[in-house]
Amino acid sequence: ISEQNSGFDLAWVSKVRVNTQAVLKRAQQIQGRNKNKKQWQAAWLLRAVTCIDLTTLAGDDTPGNVHRLCMKATQPVRYDLLKSMDMQDKGVTTAAVCVYPSRVADAVKSLKAANSSLPVASVATGFPAGQTSLKTRLEEVRMAVEDGAMEIDIVINRTLALTGQWEAMYEEVCQFREACGEAHMKSILAIGELGTYTNVYKASLVAMMAGSDFIKTSTGKESVNATYPVAIVMVRAIRDYFLKTGHKVGFKPAGGIRTAKESLVWLTLMKEELGDEWLSPRLFRLGASSLLADIERQIYHHVTGRYAAYHQMPMA
Numbered sequence: 001i002s003e004q005n006s007g008f009d010l011a012w013v014s015k016v017r018v019n020t021q022a023v024l025k026r027a028q029q030i031q032g033r034n035k036n037k038k039q040w041q042a043a044w045l046l047r048a049v050t051c052i053d054l055t056t057l058a059g060d061d062t063p064g065n066v067h068r069l070c071m072k073a074t075q076p077v078r079y080d081l082l083k084s085m086d087m088q089d090k091g092v093t094t095a096a097v098c099v100y101p102s103r104v105a106d107a108v109k110s111l112k113a114a115n116s117s118l119p120v121a122s123v124a125t126g127f128p129a130g131q132t133s134l135k136t137r138l139e140e141v142r143m144a145v146e147d148g149a150m151e152i153d154i155v156i157n158r159t160l161a162l163t164g165q166w167e168a169m170y171e172e173v174c175q176f177r178e179a180c181g182e183a184h185m186k187s188i189l190a191i192g193e194l195g196t197y198t199n200v201y202k203a204s205l206v207a208m209m210a211g212s213d214f215i216k217t218s219t220g221k222e223s224v225n226a227t228y229p230v231a232i233v234m235v236r237a238i239r240d241y242f243l244k245t246g247h248k249v250g251f252k253p254a255g256g257i258r259t260a261k262e263s264l265v266w267l268t269l270m271k272e273e274l275g276d277e278w279l280s281p282r283l284f285r286l287g288a289s290s291l292l293a294d295i296e297r298q299i300y301h302h303v304t305g306r307y308a309a310y311h312q313m314p315m316a
């Protein structure tokens, strides 16, 4: 059993009721709150880069495009821009690369050849729908780990969540946790398919009780992915779980995050709801396939104008 596993607490899960109006109000406040002073914006954007799980999850992925993704992850921001920010020697990379299980070996090989220790994250357990046998889903986790994945993004069983079989969901996630071994486990809730905020909160709790290192909003393949109201529900579950058990669980919004501006709202949300400790890749990731280009563009815009050095950021 993982250290993070606190055991299944049916009484806690059963009494959860989320106040939808309060959640929507808070999400609106956060979106209006992105008032970082202009001179700090490049520094915040660089912080966002270091939290990205740079992702490719496409049917036409090949060793070639996975290799390019890995190279981009090891040098996500142009040298001249880093130099302008006095960050050229700081080894700025994304947090990880994220691929399908069948591409893990390609990513590991590319990163090794580049002398990079960047972790490879693999989606697994029948991503995105999770509708394969438990045996197959477990085998997929073990294979990804064997191929060198250091992080596994599992999808929860939505059928169990939607039919209120929370203990059965807990048991499954515990088995995934065990199959991950030393690899970190992120549990994808696929919030667009959970129906209610109360279900989102309950699924977050159960995933954490079963030992998840992170809870993640979405696969990026549902019609609704990372939204701010859902994030409020999930980060409050993280906070409540921490207060009750002392375990710090990370948060990964993913799916449809495309602009630098959005990445700043996500950082604001983390800072205001969970505090500075949750602003590092250890506890915060942005899952995204098409975000980096816009961040790089905006960093360029800021460093050619007014900016402040990264190490002067007003945070811990």
Ligand SMILES: O=C[C@H](O)COP(=O)(O)O
Residues within 6 Å of the ligand: 055, 057, 098, 218, 219, 220, 221, 254, 255, 256, 257, 287, 288, 289, 290
């Ligand atoms: O886990 C990451 C998501 O699949 C990425 O979604 P995206 O392609 O919409 O950025």
